[in-house]
Structures are given as C-alpha cells and as structure tokens.
Amino acid sequence: MIVLEGVRLTLGDRQVLEGISFQVQPGETKVILGGSGSGKTTILRLILGLFRPDRGSIRVAGEEITVLREQDLAQIRQNMAMVFQGAALFDSLTVRENVGYRLWEQGRLSDEVIEQKVRESLQFVGLEDAIDKMPADLSGGMRKRVGIARALASGAKLLLYDEPTAGLDPINGFTICHLILRLKTKGVTQVVVTHDLDIAFRVADRIVMIQDGRIIFEGTPEELGGSQDPAIRGFLDPSCLPPEAREAWSSRDAG
C-alpha cells in the first residue's frame, strides 16, 4: 500500500530524515515510534505529499507520488485521511460540516447520503450528540474523536494518525486506542505515529522505530520487546540506563 525507499529530507538547513525505507501492507496497522523531534510527523507529511523528499521514492497504491503535480496529488489524497495531532478541525465550521467536508467538496453524493455518512461516522466515535456543536465547544478528547470521524467519513482506505493519544487523559487515550483496534478488524490500513509505548504495543502489527531521522528498528512488537540494542532498551525503559544517559534521554524527550 505504501512503500518508502531511501527517503531523505532537508528542511531549512537541517537534515530531518535520512535513508528512510519501510513498507505498509494493505490491512496492516503500522506504528512509527520515536521521541519528540525524531521526524515522525514529517514522515506522515511526506506520505500525504505535503512535503517532497530531496531524494528517494514514495509509492502509494503503486503510484510514485514524489513526481506528481499538486492537482494530481489531490487525487491520490482522496484515498487517504489524516488525524492531525491537534485534530485540526476547521474552526469556522460545525462538527457536521467538518466531518462531511470532503464529501461536500467532492459534490458526488446527495445531501441525504452525506448526512447519513456523517451520522454513522460520529456514531462510531460516540459523538452523535455533538453534531451541531462548533469545534471550540469541544474538549481535547472529543476534538480528536471528531478528527477520526472526519477521516472515516471520507471513505479513505488509508488512515494516518499523528500522536492520537498525546495530551489526553488515560480514559480518552484508551477510547482512541479502542477505535483504532476496531478499525483494524474492519481491514482499514493504518499508520500510527506516536511516542507512547502503551498505544504502540496495543495496536501495532509491526513497529518502525526512528531516532534522529533514521530508522533504528523495524519488526513486530515482540521483536522490539526482546531487542538488546542499547538505544532501543533506553527508549523502552529509560530507568535501565546509566544516570548520564538517562538525563540525555529525558531532555531529548521533553517537549
């Protein structure tokens, strides 16, 4: 479904990603795990075609997207939907208009059908009652769920999540986790970016771990848990590191 090969990206004068190669199979839930600033969000932006890599290839559903023009990219993006870190709901639109945004813009379906799909999606995330609210009136957890509903309503076969549980209390985090697991059983392909080990081990079929813009691990959650690589052990369990290294880790993880 997605193939990245030797992707490198420089933003400003900073090399953000280097030698990124991995694949996401159809129906798979892939977790990209790493500390803050390691380049996780940037990978999602590359897959969406919001950034272009300096070198390397990115194929989505067999199509090389690095060479496409913006208009053709828009076509490819119809197959994907992203749940942004802060949900990125459109402030000026109601929850209904947010969730149905893409369908209305496409203008292929009748208003009744769209309304139906909007309600179904909101029902799936348990927020039917919020349909007439404005985003400003929702809590952080609710906004995230509306973000997921917007992604679902679009009918996309590939969902991308940026830190879906960051900034949420454990109960809301659990709800989101549960939604991702339910979508997994429906055969949706998902890429989940997170620094949260808990959700990573809960939802992942396979995990890619990155550090400073490079892949340091790729495999199943079991393989990750059994790894003896000191950098990986340090991320999984900072307490097993010597004190100096622990300090380095925590300052890296801050923010």
Next chain:
Amino acid sequence: MTGSFDLKNTLIGYVLVVQEFTFLCSRAIAGLFRPPWYVREMVLQIDRIGVGSLFIVVLTGMFTGMVLALQGAVQLEPYGASMYVSRLISTSVVRELGPVLAALMIAGRVGSGIASEIASMQVTEQIDALRAEGTDPIQKLVTTRLVACLLMIPVLTIIANGIAIFGGWLVARLYLGIDSYFYWTWAFEAIRQRDIVLGLVKPTVFGFIIAMVGCYAGFYTKGGTVGVGVSTTQSMVSSSILILASDFLLTKLFMAFP
C-alpha cells in the same frame, strides 16, 4: 566579517520574501480562472470586509472632511476665498485623502484580521488539513479574500469620499456660513475625469496590497501562537508602508500623463 555575512543573509532573506510573495499572488490570481469558485466563502468575505468596515470608513471620512473645512478656510481666508473651500475639500479627498486614509484604516482592521485568521489556521495545521482533504488552500482562502478586497475597497473609498465632502459641508454651513448651493456646485465642478480614474485605480491597488500582504503574513507564519501575533503586526506595518509608497508612485505616474 560577520557584518558582511549578515548583509548577505539579509539580502537573501528579502529576495526570498519577494519570491514567496510573487508565488502566492500568482497562485491566488490563477485560482480565479478555474473552478471551484467558493462562492459561499466569497460572499462571506465580501460581507465581513465590506459591511464590517463601513462604520470606521464613515467615521474616517466624516472627520477628515470636517477638519479639512476648518483648516482650508483658514488657508483661504487671506485671499478672501474661503467660500471656495469645497473645491479644496473635494479634490484633496478624491485624489489623496479618501483612498489613503480609508485604506490605512481598512489595513488595520481587515488586513490584520486576515493575517491572524490564516496564521492561526496555519499553526493549528488547518491549512494542512485542507490540503489533505483535497482543497487548494490558496484558492479557498486567498483568492476569495483577494476578490472581496478588490471589490469592496473601491466601494468603501467612494463612500468615504462622499461622507468627507458631506462632513465638510456640515462645517461650512454651521461655522463658516457658506451657501449650500455654492458649496456643492464647486465641490463637483472641481473634480475632473482624471481625478475619478485615479480615485478608483488607487483603492483597487490598495485592496490588492491589503489582501495579499495579510494572506502572505498568515500563510508564512512560523512558531506557534507567538507567530500569530508577529504575523498580525507585520502585516499591518508592511501594508501601511506599501500603501503610502504606492500612493506616491501612482500619483507621480498619473502626473506624467497630462
């Protein structure tokens, strides 16, 4: 050594800004000539920019005309010509003060509003979300605001001009004892065709500046919520200076063609 380095980087910075600004303008204009046209968004912006600015534009025009009548009468007094004050008011308002003062007020209200709205959409990833949903954010946000400004700012300027001449009449009537018929006859007599053309070209150019500088500041915002404030201030300062500078250039250009 470091000085020359800084100069080089500053120059590169300016070139980059001009490049980005030109790119945004060309994309916004190109957006006019292909669907979708986002009529709803455009009507909303016309309402916000036009109707929303009416009040400040009326006040600006009113006080400008009133103060011009007072000062003008003082200037004309020694020549015994104070009854011709409406000549002075109408020409200076239509050629210069109406367009410039209205544009400066609108830049403060509308331009900075556009900048802060788009900037906060940028830092909360709503612009990225638009692109992810298959919408061209430049066409949806910039083209619509550009059209609204190009249409409404000339209209607002004409209103400001009318109110200013009216304000001058109030003062002329109440304090200077000038005959109303005399006032209005000379007010219109003094305006020539080229004044009207110039008086319409200027607000169109100012409308372009206000919309594009506001949108540019918003789109290229960096650095979270602090960046939103920076962009808002930046857009107001830049568009005010560009308005004043282009006013001079346009006036000079028109004088070159008698």
